Amino acid sequence: MAWKKAPQWLVEAFAELPLDDPLVERRKMFGYPCAFANDNMFIGLHEDRLVLRLPEEDRERFLETYDSEIFQPFPGRLMREYVIVPHDLIQRREELAPWIERSMLYAASLPPKKKKRTKKAKRPAG
Template sequence: MRKWKKASEELGELVGEYVAEYDAEFRKMFGSPVHFVKGNMFVGVHGDGIMLRLKEEDQQKLYAEHDEATPFTPNGRRMREYAILPPSVYDDEMELRKWLDISYTYVSSLPKKEKKEKTSKKTKRTKD
């Protein structure tokens, strides 16, 4: 298994600049910058890559247009609606904006994700 790699600060700043024009909430997940729309993960940085959420047909279009694009598989587990953009996309402002727009439109269409109530860390007592 690959060792966990810290998120690229440079990519985090790049994503932050582009995402500023969207109605998205910034959070850190496992030390990585991630942006959410209506409680749903939209785009973030993982290691040296930018991941974003896409519906299946848009993922297929991304893979067809960019050979280096890959499914997002942190720790070897595939996250079904997420893909990693290749550097050729985030090195091209127009192409990056295009894919952010596609992702944002999709994530904005999803129902609002409600925050789960935090459970108490105290162990529950069982009746004797």
């Protein structure tokens, strides 16, 4: 299943988000711009959506406050810690900034992802 490319306005909006903390590393995941803290993704784009990782209490408050839902990269695959940021909230950066900060601090508090060991190719006998 091919994912849709993020619209240019959203890519530009992501580039302008306040992600200047030294803990933050910007990189792409599945071709979409994302940001990581302590090697844990906390914010990123997917198709035409901005998704934000939040701890349970903040996630519940976000879902109650905004017209949002839990992120599903495809139907039936819930990513329970991630919420979809409504497009109108993306434009209200001062209101969005504290949520980004909470998200970044949450990701930074998590243990770093373990690097997957790559299997060495078996040499042919002989």
